[in-house]
Amino acid sequence: MSAAVSLSNVTTGYEHNVTFSHVSLEIPAGRFAGIVGPTGCGKTTLLKTILGRQVTFSGDVQVNGSSVGHIHPGAIGYVPQLGSVDWKFPVTVKEVIMMGLYTNRRIWPWPSKEESKRVHDLADRLGIYSCLHHHIVHTSGGQRQRAFLARALINNPQLLILDEPTSGVDIKTQHEILHLLSDINGEGITILLTTHDLNAVASHLPWVICFNHGVIAEGRPCDIFTNEVLTKTYGGDIVIIKHGDYFLIANNTPLHLTGNSG
Numbered sequence: 001m002s003a004a005v006s007l008s009n010v011t012t013g014y015e016h017n018v019t020f021s022h023v024s025l026e027i028p029a030g031r032f033a034g035i036v037g038p039t040g041c042g043k044t045t046l047l048k049t050i051l052g053r054q055v056t057f058s059g060d061v062q063v064n065g066s067s068v069g070h071i072h073p074g075a076i077g078y079v080p081q082l083g084s085v086d087w088k089f090p091v092t093v094k095e096v097i098m099m100g101l102y103t104n105r106r107i108w109p110w111p112s113k114e115e116s117k118r119v120h121d122l123a124d125r126l127g128i129y130s131c132l133h134h135h136i137v138h139t140s141g142g143q144r145q146r147a148f149l150a151r152a153l154i155n156n157p158q159l160l161i162l163d164e165p166t167s168g169v170d171i172k173t174q175h176e177i178l179h180l181l182s183d184i185n186g187e188g189i190t191i192l193l194t195t196h197d198l199n200a201v202a203s204h205l206p207w208v209i210c211f212n213h214g215v216i217a218e219g220r221p222c223d224i225f226t227n228e229v230l231t232k233t234y235g236g237d238i239v240i241i242k243h244g245d246y247f248l249i250a251n252n253t254p255l256h257l258t259g260n261s262g
């Protein structure tokens with residue numbers, strides 16, 4: 001497999017603070033990988049580095065064999081953390097999807113017939129056709145995630161990057177989103193996402209990268225999710241419950257349930 005993403009000795013951060021240094025990482029084309037690690041460990045910064053939106057202090061970042069500064073804006077689809085989106089902005093689901101078309105620095109703002117068809121086809125495929133004309137504020141977390149996924153896919157990217165696509169939705173919607181991403185990956189699109197949900201990674205993703213200001217380990221979840229690696233990544237308090245081929249990762253902090261006895 002050729003590399004969809006290649007980081008060589010990359011150091012980056014904000015002003016004088018280094019977020020990670022001398023990171024080297026290769027994502028082969030066609031991979032479906034999840035990046036996990038504690039809050040503030042640099043996962044979003046890593047994604048922004050791959051997107052070419054993060055100033056690097058040193059090192060080299062390549063996407064599909066080209067330096068990240070030289071790739072076509074539509075070549076990477078990006079779904080940001082939806083927690084950072086201003087939902088009061090008056091747009092419909094259809095307008096959110098169409099925003100993806102404007103990366104092409106076009107002058108004419110209206111979609112062509114062919115682009116309109118693409119918007120409708122994608123909405124249909126992602127299960128949001130019926131809410132295309134709904135204001136985004138009136139949609140559910142799962143529908144918003146799908147709308148932004150459609151926006152990211154509208155230019156037929158080879159690489160799809162998602163920042164916490166499973167946060168803020170219920171377990172069923174999480175599974176649906178991960179199934180959908182797995183289908184999209186099956187069509188040959190490389191997918192890289194971040195998540196805090198280790199169990200979702202364990203059950204849906206073929207590859208995991210444990211990150212904490214650098215790559216701690218990477219591999220198949222069944223090989224990588226060990227006490228040793230998770231302790232190195234999170235600093236402890238993680239237990240892994242194994243049952244046959246299945247495993248469950250839990251926080252070791254005792255849970256004190258308060259009763260209603262008053």
Ligand SMILES: Nc1ncnc2c1ncn2[C@@H]1O[C@H](COP(=O)(O)OP(=O)(O)OP(=O)(O)O)[C@@H](O)[C@H]1O
Pocket residue numbers: 014019037038039040041042043044045046
């Ligand atoms: N724009 C910014 N300016 C200054 N520091 C920043 C900025 N964005 C992030 N940081 C800092 O860089 C570090 C890494 O942040 P980053 O958002 O990459 O972590 P993360 O692993 O994605 O966190 P989370 O899981 O909470 O989303 C943190 O210490 C954060 O405070």
